[in-house]
Amino acid sequence: MPELPEVETVRRGLQPVLEGARLARVEARRADLRFPFPDGFVQRLTGATIQRLDRRAKYLMAELDRGETLVMHLGMSGRFEIARPEGAVRPGEFHYAADPDPKHAHVVFETEAGERVTYYDPRRFGYMALLDTAARDQHPWFAGLGPEPLSPAFNAERLAGAFAGRKQGPKTLLLDQRIVAGLGNIYVCEALNRARISPFKPAGAIKPARLGPLVEIIREVLGEAIAAGGSTLRDYAAADGALGYFQHRFRAYGREGQPCLNEACKGVIAREVQAGRSTFFCPACQK
DNA sequence: CCCACGACCTGTGGGC
DNA sequence: TGCCCACAGGTCGTGG
Numbered sequence: 486m487p488e489l490p491e492v493e494t495v496r497r498g499l500q501p502v503l504e505g506a507r508l509a510r511v512e513a514r515r516a517d518l519r520f521p522f523p524d525g526f527v528q529r530l531t532g533a534t535i536q537r538l539d540r541r542a543k544y545l546m547a548e549l550d551r552g553e554t555l556v557m558h559l560g561m562s563g564r565f566e567i568a569r570p571e572g573a574v575r576p577g578e579f580h581y582a583a584d585p586d587p588k589h590a591h592v593v594f595e596t597e598a599g600e601r602v603t604y605y606d607p608r609r610f611g612y613m614a615l616l617d618t619a620a621r622d623q624h625p626w627f628a629g630l631g632p633e634p635l636s637p638a639f640n641a642e643r644l645a646g647a648f649a650g651r652k653q654g655p656k657t658l659l660l661d662q663r664i665v666a667g668l669g670n671i672y673v674c675e676a677l678n679r680a681r682i683s684p685f686k687p688a689g690a691i692k693p694a695r696l697g698p699l700v701e702i703i704r705e706v707l708g709e710a711i712a713a714g715g716s717t718l719r720d721y722a723a724a725d726g727a728l729g730y731f732q733h734r735f736r737a738y739g740r741e742g743q744p745c746l747n748e749a750c751k752g753v754i755a756r757e758v759q760a761g762r763s764t765f766f767c768p769a770c771q772k
Numbered sequence: 773c774c775c776a777c778g779a780c781c782t783g784t785g786g787g788c
Numbered sequence: 789t790g791c792c793c794a795c796a797g798g799t800c801g802t803g804g
Contacts, residue, residue, distance in 0.1 A: 487797055519780075519799085543798080561798055562782080589782090608781050610798060653775070662799085669797055718797065738797095761777065763795080 487543050487559035489634065489667030490710035490731065495565055496540045498725050502567055502600045503547060507534045510595040518591060519560060519612040529553065529615055530594075542630050542666035546621070554618045556626070560610025567725055568601040630666040634703050639665055641696040648688035648696070655691065655699075656684030657760045668703070671716060671738045674765045676703045678737035678754075681747065683771045684764045685757075709734065737765040745770060 511530040513522050523529075533549040540546065547555040557563075570579040579599040584590055592604040592613065604611070616624050631647075632638035647664040648655065658664055659673045668676075677684050680699045682691065710716060715729035732739075736746045737754055745752040745767035752769025 491797070558798085560781095561796065607783060608796090608798095610780070610782095612799095651774085657775090660798090671797060716797080760775085762798095 487561070487563060488669035488672050489543060490707055491715035491729065492540055492543050492545060492559065493711050494715040494729060496538055496545055498567070499565060499602060500538050502596065502602060503535045504538050505535070506596040506598060508532065508594055509597045512593040514591050518606060518609045522613060523615050526615065530555065541627065542662060544626065548618055552618055553615045554621050555613065556616055557613045558611055560606060560608060560612065562608040563604065563606040563611035566603050566605065568603065570599045629663050631662060631664045632666065634665050634667055634707055639700060641700050644696045644700060645693050648691060651688040653688060654685040654759065655682060655688045656764050658688050670762055672706055672710065674737045675735060676706045678747065678767060678771060679706065681770050681772065684759060684766050737767065740765060
């Protein structure tokens with residue numbers, strides 16, 4: 486469940502539990518997710534205190550008091566759930582309800598306060614690493630990342646530079662995390678539909694005057710989605726189990742054959758495969 | 773450098 | 789009912 490709004494929703498859900506918390510127990514139930522866990526993963530985390538929980542693009546970053554940062558990416562199907570102890574317990578002993586999905590519970594973090602955060606990921610496209618905090622931004626995952634779409638660094642000039650001379654459509658380029666970091670298939674489809682820009686138009690041929698509005702629409706869509714707690718497709722968006730509800734506001738994504746909702750447009754949403762991924766758009770008004 | 777495409781892994785939903 | 793295929797929110801590596 487992971488584009489920027491979902492990851493941000495997860496961050497906000499985990500923050501009250503993890504920020505300032507000491508990890509009393511950590512469990513990795515397998516040797517790898519998408520990549521192997523780093524050497525000494527459990528030992529390096531056990532006893533550490535999480536000072537801050539941040540997000541960059543689609544990465545969650547838990548900065549430890551040991552000079553390292555736990556970096557987590559949710560891939561396609563990663564999800565966190567918080568469990569609190571139930572029933573009477575002796576000091577330091579906790580009892581939890583049975584895990585409803587133990588098969589996909591790959592990592593467990595237990596805080597000193599007894600709260601348990603479990604990472605589930607059926608497809609295991611997610612990954613975790615421990616990076617030296619001081620050198621974190623130089624790591625290949627972060628060094629080439631484009632600006633945060635909600636920051637001033639993302640603007641029309643920047644987009645114009647990235648689109649210049651490119652034959653690929655804006656759909657493909659906006660998914661490129663080096664150009665702007667955090668967008669995924671849903672929100673690119675939504676933003677281009679609202680901006681009435683064709684996903685297939687050679688990006689270099691888009692009039693510069695349309696890029697300012699596109700930037701603003703991207704911010705608007707992401708802002709609305711964050712406010713809605715993200716989009717819930719097959720998973721929970723928030724770590725506390727709350728469902729995001731932005732999916733009810735999709736105007737393009739997943740709406741093949743349904744009417745375009747743009748004002749004064751009588752078009753019908755179509756689906757086409759572009760660069761191996763589904764693109765939903767309105768052929769009538771997206772030019 | 774640019775671009776298309778397959779690979780990674782598992783689950784689910786629709787059509788026959 | 790059961791089976792098979794298409795498809796799923798993301799990257800990454802290869803090859804032209």
